[in-house]
Amino acid sequence: MSADLFESMKQSVIDGDEERSAELAQQALAQGIDPLVAINAGFVLGINHVGEQFGVGEMFLPDLMLAAEAMKAAVAVLEPEMKRRGTQREVLGRVVLGTVKGDIHEIGKNLVAMMLSASGFEVHDLGVDVPFQKFAEKAREVKADIVGVSALLTTTMTGQKTVIEVLDDMGLRPQVKVIVGGAPVTRSWAQEIGADGYSEDAMGAVALAKKLVGK
Amino acid sequence: MAGKINAIAHPRLSLNILSTADVHKIHTATLDVIESVGVRFPSRKALDILEAHGATVDRNTLVARIPGRVIEEALKKAPPIYTLAARDPSQDLPLDGQHVFLGTDGCCIEVIDAFTGEKRRTTKQDSADCARIADALEEVGFWWSMVSAQDQPPESRSLHELEAAWRNTTKHLQTESIVTEPEMQAAIEMAAALTGGKDELRKRPILSIMQCTTSPLGHDGGSLEAGLLAAEVGLPVGYMTMASCAFSGPVTLAGNLVVGNAEVISALALMQLAHPGAPVYYAAAQTAMDLRTGGYTGGGPEDFLFGAATNVLADFYNVPLSMGAFATGAKEPDWQAAVDNAFSSFMASLTGSDMLLGCGLLHGSRILSYEMMVMDCEIYSIVRKTLEGIVINADTLALDVIRSVGPGGNFLKHKHTRQHMRELWQPRLMDRRPYGQWEEKRDGARDWARARAQDILKNHQPDPLDPKLGAELLRIIASVEG
DSSP: OHHHHHHHHHHHHHTTOHHHHHHHHHHHHHTTOOHHHHIIIIIHHHHHHHHHHHHTTSSOHHHHHHHHHHHHHHHHHHHHHHHHHTOOOOOSEEEEEEEBTTOOOOHHHHHHHHHHHHTTEEEEEOOSSBOHHHHHHHHHHHTOSEEEEEOOSHHHHHHHHHHHHHHHHTTOTTTOEEEEESTTOOHHHHHHTTOSEEOSSHHHHHHHHHHHTTO | OOOOOOOEESOOOOOOOSOHHHHHHHHHHHHHIIIIIOEEOOOHHHHHHHHHTTOEEETTTTEEEOOHHHHHHHHHTSOSOEEEOOSSGGGOEEESSSEEEEEEOOOBSEEEOTTTOOEEEOOHHHHHHHHHHHHHOTTEEEEEOOBOOTTSOTTTHHHHHHHHHHTTOOSEEEESOOOSHHHHHHHHHHHHHHHTSHHHHHHSOOEEEEEEBOSSSBBOHHHHHHHHHHHHTTOOEEEEEOOEETTTBOSSHHHHHHHHHHHHHHHHHHHHHHSTTOOEEEEEOOEEBOTTTOOBOOOSHHHHHHHHHHHHHHHHHTOOEEEEOOOOOOSSSSHHHHHHHHHHHHHHHHTTOSEEEEESEETTTTEEEHHHHHHHHHHHHHHHHHHTOOOOSHHHHTHHHHHHHOTTOOSTTOHHHHHHGGGSOOOSSSOOSOHHHHHHHOOOHHHHHHHHHHHHHHHOOOOOOOHHHHHHHHHHHHHHHO
């Protein structure tokens, strides 16, 4: 019976069907299945499948996003029980993300947040027009491994450098890696401001984050 | 002396892409969106104006829901025809529905150096250089803030870009990088200094302004307020949507047109509500998201369809259009670049986009390539010739000529041939040499384009700016830098 249930869980994520995945998570709880087992033997396999299919060009970004949503819906149902049991999902790392002060563009940053979250990172999204200081404060508060700073304008891009300086001033730089992104950001800019990495797209950002936390 | 501009004038080809009924459906859907969903205007000034004219404004979400009739009435006040003035009046550009003018693309962040071939970050000198090339190329009608002057302070960068361009071309300037009121105020002062006052500037707007929307269904506060200032003094203002299918707009092309249309016409209506009769224009560069990376594609059939369809919408609202064409996603001036830019410029020109943006950039408007700039001009010249169509009259039917040559003769030495032969399109970059000649040199379009750009940079002398005026421009910029 559980084998069928796990298979359905996987399928619900592949289909990007968040109502179905939440419903299956409820079923798992009703049957007394360990939430971590439901995640790792069911839903995660769906995420992995979608990731593989994406890799070979058979599935696209919207498939990934919908799968991530379905996964999130299932985890939300399972979370209270995980807490009760004192267990938690393994987190690849903690990431603080935001679009830098003076800049209100968020779509690219949101995409990165979503993909990181779906890939197993704990993401703290500070939103847009984020003061430099706030990146550092949040990083200290949540003990972030990575701070991601997004900018879409050449005029706000310089704020990425400021964020790094603030992190430096607060003595956080040794333990916090900084990644930068946004349309005007290039590899040479990232190097120049002393960022630990940059990516041109969301999937690249996930690979970069994994590399930076050594996973 | 300022050179002539090879505009597309009175094009004879046309394209039916949207029926009248289609346009009405898009318009009705757009008004529904603006009225029931609303558009985000993160500017108190803008919200106050909209509210005073009957919009329902949410001060927390900054979303204004504007009644459709308010939008329609406001848009009726926009002038359908006006002229983009140039510092040299012989280079004025009448936006009269009968011309298509090519501009440069913008606003890029890297340049492939014209002499070393090295890719590096853009500076003010690059603004000056590309303006000088734009000044020399006959195909280019106006200079659009082509590169970001990244060696200048962020708060005055856009003004340095203008100053560099004004020193190097007499053609009309259009900027997209002024997104704050202080910068706009300074730009107006600079333009007024050049025309000899604000009254004269209103009559002869040598500068026009483009602002970007924030898709989906939003605007940038600074862009709105800067736009309002420009509209107040009569500088033409346009709002550009770059709504991207499946990302910042619906995946379907029709839905994406609706979202972009709602953004653009809500901003243009705001300008008219604040300053009735101010010259405004529609601007767009929609695309489809790349399904793998989420990136802005810059090229492909969806772009070409948007290029043609958007002008039908602009015509419906009876305002000029600035259409994003060219702007290939290719990394080099290669096969992809040629395919993208040929189709996009052709489709947008077929429906008569008044302003065609823009030549010279690669990788989705991120990298300036002088080779591409010259090559784009060649593409444009092909489009221009093609749109002339075929003229049918007694002289062109050439019946007497055919009669006199007869079967088996040739037309080479006929006077009719010499009389008309220069009407045939002549390539600058297309390789029509015998194979053997090519084999010997193995050079081609890119080499010739690069050589032309280098030649212009070394030898072209634009009409100089009066040193006093030049100093005045710098003084105004310095006042912003404080």
